[in-house]
Amino acid sequence: MSNRKISSLIPAAALLAALPAQGQEPQPEGAPQARANALAEAQARASADAVLEDALQALDETGRALEALTGGNPEEAAAALETAIGKLEAVLERNPGLALAPVDVATAVHDIAASPADIRRARVRAMQLLEDNQLQLARPIISGLASEIVITTTYIPLGTYPLALKSAAALIRDDSPDTAAQVLANALGTLVVIDSVLPLPLLNARTLIDEARTLSEKAARSDAENARLSALLAAIEAQIARGEALEYGGRGAFDPLKAEMKEIRRRTADGGSGTGIFDRLSELFEQIGREHADATD
Numbered sequence: 001m002s003n004r005k006i007s008s009l010i011p012a013a014a015l016l017a018a019l020p021a022q023g024q025e026p027q028p029e030g031a032p033q034a035r036a037n038a039l040a041e042a043q044a045r046a047s048a049d050a051v052l053e054d055a056l057q058a059l060d061e062t063g064r065a066l067e068a069l070t071g072g073n074p075e076e077a078a079a080a081l082e083t084a085i086g087k088l089e090a091v092l093e094r095n096p097g098l099a100l101a102p103v104d105v106a107t108a109v110h111d112i113a114a115s116p117a118d119i120r121r122a123r124v125r126a127m128q129l130l131e132d133n134q135l136q137l138a139r140p141i142i143s144g145l146a147s148e149i150v151i152t153t154t155y156i157p158l159g160t161y162p163l164a165l166k167s168a169a170a171l172i173r174d175d176s177p178d179t180a181a182q183v184l185a186n187a188l189g190t191l192v193v194i195d196s197v198l199p200l201p202l203l204n205a206r207t208l209i210d211e212a213r214t215l216s217e218k219a220a221r222s223d224a225e226n227a228r229l230s231a232l233l234a235a236i237e238a239q240i241a242r243g244e245a246l247e248y249g250g251r252g253a254f255d256p257l258k259a260e261m262k263e264i265r266r267r268t269a270d271g272g273s274g275t276g277i278f279d280r281l282s283e284l285f286e287q288i289g290r291e292h293a294d295a296t297d
Contacts, residue, residue, distance in 0.1 A: 050102065051102050051103055051104065051105060052091055052095075052101050052102060052103070054087040054088070054090050054091045055087065055088065055091050055101035055102070055103050055156050056103045056104075057083070057084075057087050058083075058084040058085075058087040058088045058091075058156065058165075059084075059103050059156060059191075061080045061081065061083045061084035061087070062080070062081075062084050062165065062184060062187065062188060063188075064076075064077075064080040065077040065078075065080035065081045065084065065168070065184060066181055066184045066185065066188070068080060069172075069177050069178075069180060069181040069184070070181060072177075074172045074177045074180075077172060077177070077180070078169060078172045078173070081165050081168060081169045081172070082169065084165055085162060085165050085166060085169070088101075088156070088158065088161070088162045088165070089162070091158070092158060092162075098158055099157070099158055099159060100155035100156070100157060100158065100192055101155055101156045101158055102153050102154070102155050103154050103155065103156055103191075104152075104153070104154040105151065105152070105153050105154075106151075106152045106153075107149060107150065107151050107152070108149070108150045108152070109148075109149055109150075109200075110146040110147070110148055110149075110150065111146070111147045111148075111200060112144055112145060112146060112147055112246075116241040116242055116244070116245035117245075119145060119242075119245040119246060120245050122141050122144075122145060123145065123245075123247075125138075125141060126138045126141040126142050126145075129141070145246055146246065147199065147200045147201055147242060147243075147246055148197050148198055148199050148200055148248075149197070149198045149200065149203075150195055150196070150197055150198075151195070151196040151198070152193060152194070152195050153193070153194050153196070154191055154192070154193050155191065155192040155193075155194070156191060156192075157190055157191070157192055160187075160190060161187055161190060164183055164184070164186065164187035164190075165184075165187065167183050168180040168181075168183040168184050168187070171183060197292075197296055199243060199246070199248040199289075199292060201239040201240070201242040201243030201246065201248060202239075202243055202248060202285055202288060202289050202292070204239045205235075205236045205239035205240060205243070205285060206282065206285045206286075208232055208235050208236045208239065209236065209278050209281060209282055209285075211228075211232055212229060212232040212233060212236065212278060213277070213278040215228060215229040215232070216229065216264075216267075216268050216273060216274070216277045216278060217273060217274065217275050217277070218273055219273045220271070221271055221273065226271060229268060233261065233264065233265060233268070236261065236281075237258075237261055240254055240257050240258060240261065243288075248288070248292055249288045249291065249292065250291070253288055253291070254288070256284050257281065257284050257285070257288075260280050260281045260284060261281070263280075264277055264278065264281065
């Protein structure tokens with residue numbers, strides 16, 4: 001099965017807190033980004049496949065049944081399996097054709113605290129080590145080169161798991177508890193775990209565009225609004241530089257973004273305004289996101 005991808009963006013207030021408003025004191029370095037990442041993680045978790053409670057209860061009952069069999073209590077195991085089978089039948093009745101039932105969703109943020117220049121230097125060092133056949137020395141450098149949310153979803157395979165539970169229940173009735181326990185252990189080993197990776201620079205930049213677009217469409221902006229728009233454009237460019245340094249796109253993938261940013265700066269200079277100024281940029285971010293998703297399937 002392909003990795004599930006999440007298309008929702010980070011709430012603008014999170015990332016935009018990193019930009020100084022008129023008269024606002026600078027905040028500690030890193031604090032706004034940490035808040036943005038935390039809100040992005042919460043948004044990602046909320047947008048992931050919803051856990052099916054009946055499926056989760058079926059998984060819990062499977063564990064109970066296995067524990068009961070290990071403890072020499074086949075009657076308790078049989079009762080637990082009866083409940084588990086009933087829960088999965090309810091899932092299938094409500095969701096005909098469902099192949100995988102989500103039972104757990106976990107999210108993690110991996111965000112390197114380094115500038116694009118530092119990231120490029122780390123990349124060069126890692127490549128040098130790989131060329132010198134020093135894979136194990138390069139590995140910790142490479143593993144840290146990430147700015148992303150990873151969503152890990154665990155699923156019950158509905159095509160095989162219920163059959164395994166029914167088989168274990170039959171074995172208990174046939175007075176073969178040890179074999180039944182082995183069947184359940186094997187069934188638990190068939191749970192499907194899928195990771196989805198969402199690059200933070202792409203999400204953050206696309207979120208910053210929301211406010212920038214509104215300001216760019218406003219005629220006769222105040223000096224404070226022009227300053228805010230300039231800060232937003234700089235923040236978008238910083239995210240582009242970060243995404244490029246971390247290679248969340250192929251060779252030259254970020255060049256059209258940088259070229260479009262120059263055009264946006266030209267159109268918004270000296271209070272310039274208009275509609276659709278950010279449309280092309282948004283399309284380019286969507287394209288890179290799709291290409292990254294396809295590459296990591």
